[in-house]
Structure formats: C-alpha cells, structure tokens
Amino acid sequence: MPLEGETMRKILAAAACVVGLTMTACTNEVPAGKTTPSGGADQSASAPAGSDDKADGKYTFAMVTHSSAGDAFWDIVKSGGEDAAAKMGVTMTYQADPDPAQQSILITNAIAQGVDGIIVSMANPDGLKEAIGKAVEAKIPVITINSGIERYKEFGAMTHVGQSEELAGETAGEQFKAAGKSKMICVIHEAGNIGQEQRCAGAAKTFGGSAENLQVDIADLAAVQNTVTAKLQADPSIDAVFTLNGSVTTAALKAIEGAGSEAMLGGIDLDADVVTAIKDGKVSFAVDQQPYAQGWLPIVFLTQKVSDAMDTGGGQPVYSGPLVVTKDNVEQIADAISRGKH
Amino acid sequence: MTEREKPDERAVATSHLTTVMRRPEIGAVIAAVAVLVFFALNTTTFLTPAGISTWLESSATIGIMAVAVALLMIGGHFDLSAGVMTGTTALFVGILAGTYGVNLWLAVILALVLALAIGAANGAIVLRTGLPSFIVTLATFFILQGINLAVTKLLTGTVALQGIDKISGFFTVRQLFGSTLHLGPFAIKAPVIWFIVVTAIATWVLQRTRVGNHIFAVGGDRSAARAVGVRDIRTIMALFMTTSAAGWLVGMLALFKVGTAQATTGVGQEFIYIICAVVGGCMLTGGFGSAIGAAFGALIYGMTYQGIVYAGWDNNWLKTFLGIMLLAAVLVNWSVARRAGVRS
Numbered sequence: 128m129p130l131e132g133e134t135m136r137k138i139l140a141a142a143a144c145v146v147g148l149t150m151t152a153c154t155n156e157v158p159a160g161k162t163t164p165s166g167g168a169d170q171s172a173s174a175p176a177g178s179d180d181k182a183d184g185k186y187t188f189a190m191v192t193h194s195s196a197g198d199a200f201w202d203i204v205k206s207g208g209e210d211a212a213a214k215m216g217v218t219m220t221y222q223a224d225p226d227p228a229q230q231s232i233l234i235t236n237a238i239a240q241g242v243d244g245i246i247v248s249m250a251n252p253d254g255l256k257e258a259i260g261k262a263v264e265a266k267i268p269v270i271t272i273n274s275g276i277e278r279y280k281e282f283g284a285m286t287h288v289g290q291s292e293e294l295a296g297e298t299a300g301e302q303f304k305a306a307g308k309s310k311m312i313c314v315i316h317e318a319g320n321i322g323q324e325q326r327c328a329g330a331a332k333t334f335g336g337s338a339e340n341l342q343v344d345i346a347d348l349a350a351v352q353n354t355v356t357a358k359l360q361a362d363p364s365i366d367a368v369f370t371l372n373g374s375v376t377t378a379a380l381k382a383i384e385g386a387g388s389e390a391m392l393g394g395i396d397l398d399a400d401v402v403t404a405i406k407d408g409k410v411s412f413a414v415d416q417q418p419y420a421q422g423w424l425p426i427v428f429l430t431q432k433v434s435d436a437m438d439t440g441g442g443q444p445v446y447s448g449p450l451v452v453t454k455d456n457v458e459q460i461a462d463a464i465s466r467g468k469h
Numbered sequence: 470m471t472e473r474e475k476p477d478e479r480a481v482a483t484s485h486l487t488t489v490m491r492r493p494e495i496g497a498v499i500a501a502v503a504v505l506v507f508f509a510l511n512t513t514t515f516l517t518p519a520g521i522s523t524w525l526e527s528s529a530t531i532g533i534m535a536v537a538v539a540l541l542m543i544g545g546h547f548d549l550s551a552g553v554m555t556g557t558t559a560l561f562v563g564i565l566a567g568t569y570g571v572n573l574w575l576a577v578i579l580a581l582v583l584a585l586a587i588g589a590a591n592g593a594i595v596l597r598t599g600l601p602s603f604i605v606t607l608a609t610f611f612i613l614q615g616i617n618l619a620v621t622k623l624l625t626g627t628v629a630l631q632g633i634d635k636i637s638g639f640f641t642v643r644q645l646f647g648s649t650l651h652l653g654p655f656a657i658k659a660p661v662i663w664f665i666v667v668t669a670i671a672t673w674v675l676q677r678t679r680v681g682n683h684i685f686a687v688g689g690d691r692s693a694a695r696a697v698g699v700r701d702i703r704t705i706m707a708l709f710m711t712t713s714a715a716g717w718l719v720g721m722l723a724l725f726k727v728g729t730a731q732a733t734t735g736v737g738q739e740f741i742y743i744i745c746a747v748v749g750g751c752m753l754t755g756g757f758g759s760a761i762g763a764a765f766g767a768l769i770y771g772m773t774y775q776g777i778v779y780a781g782w783d784n785n786w787l788k789t790f791l792g793i794m795l796l797a798a799v800l801v802n803w804s805v806a807r808r809a810g811v812r813s
Contacts, residue, residue: 197618197732199629318785342784346552346736349660349723350774353527357778360523361514374629377729386519399631400729467626 186217186244188429189237190422193230193250193274194223195317199373200396200418203467204273207422208246210468215430225320227254234258244268244429248289249275249282250321256282268432270425273416274322276444285432286440288424290448292322295414296329296369298449299393300338302412303367306391309336311367312358316345316375323371326395330369348378355382359390367391373398380409397452397464405457413452415460419468420447493750494762496801500748501765501772508776515772515779518654525657528771529664530719532764534738535745536671537715539763542746543675544708545688545755546602548591549739550609554716556734557613558584559724560621563630573638581717587613588713592706602709610739618732628732633724647725660722664764667715671760684708689756744791745770748798766798 190208194201205221212219220242222233227250235258237245245262249255249271262269263283271279271287279287296313303311311334313327324340331338341358343351359365359382368383368390370376376394383390393412394401404410424445431437439445452460514520534551541548558580565576591609595602622628633639650657675681683704686694694701716735724730747753748769749762770791777784 195733196614197628199627199731202622202628341778342787344737345731346556346733347530347723347738348727348729348731348734349530350527352727353523353775354778354784357514357520357523357527357775360517360519361512361779361781373631374727374729374731377631378727381727398627398629403632 186430186433187240187242188212188217188219188244188246188426189234189240189242190219190221190246190272190425191230191233191237192221192223192248192272193225193227194248195225196223199398200416203418204422206467207419207424208426209422211423211426215426217426217430219426225250227251231255231258234262238262238265238267242267243433244270246270246272246425246429247275247284248273249278252278252282259284268429270428272421272425273418279444280442285438286428286442287444288428288447289421289444290416290446291329292325293329293332295395295416295449296326296331297333298329298414298451299326299369299395299412300330300333300335302393302414302451303330303369303391304334304336306367306411308334308367308391310362310365311336311338311369312341312355312365313338313369314341314343314351314355314371314375314379316343316351316370316372318342318344326371327369334367336367343375345372345375348374351375352378352382352385355379356386359383359386359388363388365390367393370394372396373401376401376410376413377404380404399465402452402457402461402464405452405454406461408454411453414448415450415452416448417450418447493757494759494765495750496798497749497762497765497769500798501768504769504772504776508772508779512776512779515776518656520775520779522656522658524771524775525661526771527774528768529658529660530722531738531741531745531770532664532767533660533667533722534712534715534719534742535749535763535767536668536760537712538739538742539746539749539751539758539760540671540675540684541708541712542743542751542753543688543755543758544684544705546595546705546708547606547743548709548712549603549606550587550591550613551606551712551716551742552735552738552740553610553613553617554584554587554713554735555720555723555738556617556730556732556736557587558717558720559730559734560617560630560732562721562724563633563730564621564624566636567630567633568625573636573642577642577721580720581714584713584717584720585710588710589706591713592709595709596702596705614736617734621732630730633730634728639725639728643725645725646721660726663718663722664767667718668760668764675760680704680707685756687755741770741791744798 192201201223208219208221224230224233231254234245234247234255238261245267247255247259247269252275259269259282269284271284273289274292276287276289276291311330313330315323315327317323327340341354343354345351355368368379370379371394373396376392377400380392383392392410394410395414397413397415401410401413405413428439431439508515538548538551561580561583562576565571565579566573587609591606594605618628646659648659650662675684683699686699687701687704745766746758746763748766749759751758751763774787777787
C-alpha cells in the first residue's frame with residue numbers, strides 16, 4: 128500500500144539532503160592541477176578544436192570497439208582518439224559493445240550517418256564481416272585497431288593499428304622463460320573474452336613450461352585476490368603469474384604476498400599502482416600495448432587519408448607495441464602513464 | 470473418526486527430527502557439510518589453516534551481503550542494486566579521500582550516510598508507488614552503474630582508482646576493515662569477523678525480537694500484519710537501509726583489502742547474494758527464510774569457489790555449479806515449505 132504523503136515527504140526530503148550534502152563534497156570544484164575529461168560512458172563525441180587546425184571540423188570519424196563499460200584500457204584508447212581529434216580539428220564519435228551483433232549494428236549506424244571514416248576493433252571478426260564490408264563498399268576508409276590483425280586485409284581495411292594479442296602474450300612468455308620459470312598461471316578476468324584467451328595462448332607458446340588459465344571476475348577484486356591465493360596454496364610449484372589488467376595485477380601481487388609465494392609476477396597493461404610496484408621490484412614486468420597510440424594514430428591516419436589522400440601503413444599493420452616495461456625503463460614512461468598517455 | 474472429531478493439526482506433537490527438518494536452513498547446512506567433506510577428501514589444501522582462511526574469507530564478503538539480502542527477502546522484497554552499491558561506496562571513499570583530500574575516516578562515514586540515503590530512497594519509492602522492488606532496485610542498479618562510470622571518469626580522469634594505500638590514514642582505517650587475527654596457525658581475516666557478527670545479529674533479530682516478528686509478518690502478508698499493529702513502513706524502510714549498509718560494509722572490506730577500486734566493482738554480484746539467500750532457505754515470495762541459512766549458503770559458495778581451485782579443476786565451471794545448486798535449493802525449499810505448510 129502506498130506510503131502516507133507526510134511521512135513520505137519527510138523521508139524523501141531527508142534522503143535528498145543526505146545525497147546533496149555528500150555529493151557536493153566532490154562536485155563543487157576540481158582540485159588544482161586536475162582537468163575534467165569529458166565522457167566516460169560508452170557513447171561520446173569529441174568536439175573539433177579551433178579553426179586554425181587543418182581539417183577545421185569538417186570530417187567525422189566513428190570509433191566502434193568491443194569494450195565493456197568501465198574498462199580502463201579502452202578508456203585510454205578513447206582518450207587518445209579524442210585528443211587526436213581535437214588536435215587534427217575533426218570530430219570523433221565513440222561507441223562500444225562487447226557483443227559482436229550489437230557492434231555490427233553500431234558500425235551500420237555509423238555508415239548510415241555518413242561518417243568519413245571508421246575505426247573498429249575486431250575481437251570477433253566473423254561477426255563484423257558484413258558490416259565492415261558495407262563500409263568498404265560505401266568507400267568509407269576503415270582502420271582496425273587492437274584486435275583483428277590477422278584479418279584486416281581480407282576485410283578491406285587500409286591498415287591495422289595495435290598488436291596481435293598473441294604477440295603480447297608471447298612477449299610475456301619470453302620474459303618468464305628468460306627468468307628460468309617452469310610453471311605459469313594466466314589469470315583471465317573476463318569470461319569469454321577472445322583477446323584474453325589469445326594472450327594466454329601466446330604466453331604458453333613461448334614459455335615452454337607448464338601453463339594453465341585461471342578464470343576470475345574483475346567485478347570482485349577481493350575474490351580475484353582470494354582465488355589467486357588459493358591457486359598458489361594448492362600448487363606451491365607455480366613460479367610465474369601472468370595477469371591481463373592493471374587492477375588484477377595489483378590483486379595478484381597481494382595474493383602472492385599473502386600466500387607466501389615466491390612466484391614472479393608480470394602483466395599486460397599499466398596503471399599507476401603497477402608502475403609503483405615495478406619500481407619497487409614487486410612486479411617484474413608489464414607488457415604495454417600503448418593503448419593511447421591505438422586511439423591517436425587511426426584518427427591521424429584517417430584525417431590524412433580523407434584530406435590529403437595519404438595511405439599510411441602501405442597496407443601493412445602499424446604496431447603500437449608491445450613495449451616491455453621493467454625496472455630499467457619504468458622511470459622514462461612513468462610520467463606519461465600517470466597522465467594516461469601511454 | 471468424523472471430520473469434526475479430527476484433532477487440530479497444530480496441536481499434534483511432532484518429533485524433534487520433523488521440527489529440525491522444517492527449519493528453512495536445514496538444506497543449506499546439510500549441503501555445506503557435504504561440500505566441506507567432498508573437498509576435504511579430494512584436495513590436500515582445503516582443510517589446511519591457510520586453505521580454511523582463504524575460503525572463509527571468500528564466503529565472508531559474499532555472506533555479509535547474503536544475510537542482509539535474506540532479511541529483505543523474508544520481508545518480501547529484493548534489492549538488485551546491492552552488488553553495485555559495494556562499488557559505489559568504495560569509489561566514493563576513494564574519490565573523496567584520494568582526489569579531494571577529505572579525511573579518510575570522514576569519507577568512510579559519509580559513504581555510509583550515502584548508502585543509507587540510497588537505501589531509504591529505494592524503500593520510499595517502493596512504498597510510495599507500490600511498484601515491485603525488483604523493478605525499482607533494477608533502476609537503481611543502472612543509475613549507480615552509470616554514476617560509478619561517469620562520475621569516476623569525470624572527477625579522476627580514469628575508471629579505476631589507484632594509490633588508495635598512499636592516502637593518509639589508510640593503514641589506521643585498515644585495522645577495522647582489513648586486519649588479521651592470528652589464532653594459533655589460523656589467520657582470521659577481518660571480513661570473517663564481520664561476517665560472524667552480522668550473521669549473529671541478524672539471527673538474533675529474526676529469532677528473538679519483535680522486529681524479527683515484524684519482518685516475517687510483512688513478508689508473509691503485509692495487510693494482515695498492518696491489521697495487527699505491525700509498523701510495516703518502518704520495517705520495510707529499515708530492511709532496504711540495512712541492505713545498503715551491508716553494501717557499504719562489503720565495499721569498505723574490499724577497498725581496504727585490495728587497495729584499488731574499478732568502476733565496474735560489484736556489477737553482477739547481486740545474483741550471487743540472492744542465490745546464497747535462496748540456498749539458505751529464503752522463499753522468493755517472502756515470509757520464510759533464515760539469516761543463518763543465508764550464511765551457510767555463502768559458505769557453500771565460498772567453499773565451492775575455492776574448492777574448485779584447490780582441486781585443480783577448470784573454474785569456468787563454477788557458474789554451472791551455481792545454477793545447479795540454486796535449482797536444487799529451490800526444489801528442496803519448496804518441498805520443506807510444503808511440509809511446513811508455508812505458502813509457495
């Protein structure tokens with residue numbers, strides 16, 4: 128039965144006051160030295176920069192990725208694209224969906240809107256073949272990023288910016304092998320993610336020793352830590368832990384310490400905590416795909432293509448990485464990482 | 470014997486076994502023992518002090534929420550925003566203290582106030598409109614999920630908070646949420662202690678207080694409960710606020726354990742809480758269930774979650790097991806409830 132009006136008004140007023148008070152603490156002003164980046168959702172557009180830029184905002188490029196909402200890696204890719212769009216004086220729209228069927232709809236929508244170029248990540252190439260084919264048919268230049276290096280030519284894309292997921296894994300596997308490790312676990316934090324499976328497969332390929340995957344859920348980092356702890360307790364012979372996300376690396380580090388294990392820890396992708404851990408010698412290495420470049424370069428390439436008919440890449444892939452970050456070189460890139468530009 | 474001469478079934482003496490078997494949590498207790506024995510026999514690590522410590526901690530963070538969700542379900546409602554609330558509160562503390570330099574203790578308290586306010590808003594909307602709590606809290610779930618992403622990005626420039634353990638006072642606050650009690654070879658983590666306390670209080674409230682009677686009454690038949698003087702509005706509001714407060718507690722336990730928070734933290738966990746509550750004997754129709762049952766449901770989950778790892782199996786199968794466990798529990802509860810004469 129509905130609540131009596133007076134009681135209800137009091138409750139809502141109290142709730143509104145509390146929410147108002149607590150939120151004002153963090154929305155009134157931006158601290159000194161901080162910027163307020165726009166966006167953060169799965170759909171956004173970066174406005175063109177001043178009129179002195181070359182293309183003067185007359186071109187619009189659509190970036191359509193397979194990112195899940197809130198993925199820190201893709202947030203950096205998006206930032207790279209937005210910054211490049213502002214610099215080049217063009218407009219970039221960003222949309223994402225991890226479901227290939229939905230992603231193909233987003234590509235089709237971009238074609239219908241008459242965009243001047245499309246940037247797409249192909250985690251599931253077959254699911255996107257038809258939509259990308261339509262773009263190529265419509266003479267819209269397409270650049271693939273991050274995933275799809277094996278098939279971008281077949282689909283008619285002008286180039287691919289990124290790296291093979293398998294190559295990133297292979298690079299990590301080589302690091303563990305060089306350190307003389309013999310038993311590795313690869314921590315997959317998103318069930319059914321093809322790219323993560325490929326990374327683990329690549330690592331297993333070059334590692335040479337025994338390797339197995341461990342499935343966790345990034346939505347519960349405390350459980351991630353507990354699961355890695357449990358694995359290390361169950362099998363003390365594990366001497367290498369390979370993670371695929373910065374936050375998961377942090378959780379795995381605590382798990383290794385908690386389990387009293389001597390396992391070597393290495394991961395893919397960087398954040399401020401991982402940088403600190405590398406400096407402290409607690410994380411041995413991180414394979415950086417340089418996601419900022421995966422966002423930045425395609426915008427530059429497409430702008431050059433549509434404004435000056437330049438075909439950058441010559442049909443070959445442009446590798447954004449991998450860069451292996453260790454204690455030896457971490458200082459050189461720490462500042463860029465803290466600014467989210469790596 | 471004629472119909473008129475039949476004795477009143479409520480006055481018929483029942484055996485201790487029948488009484489025990491009618492308890493809502495009995496299925497979960499039996500299942501928990503079975504899971505414990507199974508993994509004890511099939512792994513070498515499960516019953517070691519380190520092993521017990523790990524699966525107990527896994528159970529605890531799920532269990533705190535499961536117990537709160539169980540109380541709400543007994544009261545006839547759902548809260549689908551319970552999982553994402555853990556992320557909202559953790560991110561709120563991280564942003565206030567990390568980005569804006571607010572005292573960490575104050576940030577933690579403000580996060581609790583925020584959680585209670587959201588719980589109150591959920592309850593108020595449900596009561597005011599008469600809409601199903603499932604729909605109202607599903608809306609809250611999406612709102613909070615969006616806020617967690619957009620506000621975190623807007624205020625910090627990223628979607629994952631780092632450097633939490635560098636905040637002044639972190640290790641002091643961690644004493645409350647992330648410390649470890651050493652009892653001989655056993656390391657009892659803070660979440661386990663909180664879990665025991667929360668379960669004990671919830672069980673006492675349900676079994677030994679007037680408030681507990683009110684919870685069962687509003688879940689069983691709200692109109693009838695109101696007719697006999699139960700303060701239904703106050704009870705339901707308190708239940709929604711309790712669930713939100715539990716979300717805050719689990720958010721703090723996770724934040725001070727791992728020292729980082731993602732904008733996606735907690736998404737999808739609400740289903741696990743409901744599974745544990747149902748496995749523990751709660752009926753989806755309300756008015757039946759137990760806090761201790763939900764705690765055992767969480768123990769089953771935690772033991773299985775880590776037991777699969779200890780056994781060296783492919784833990785991709787965990788969710789399959791959860792689904793089977795849920796279905797089995799619902800069938801057992803349905804059977805028990807029928808025998809106990811509870812409406813299903």
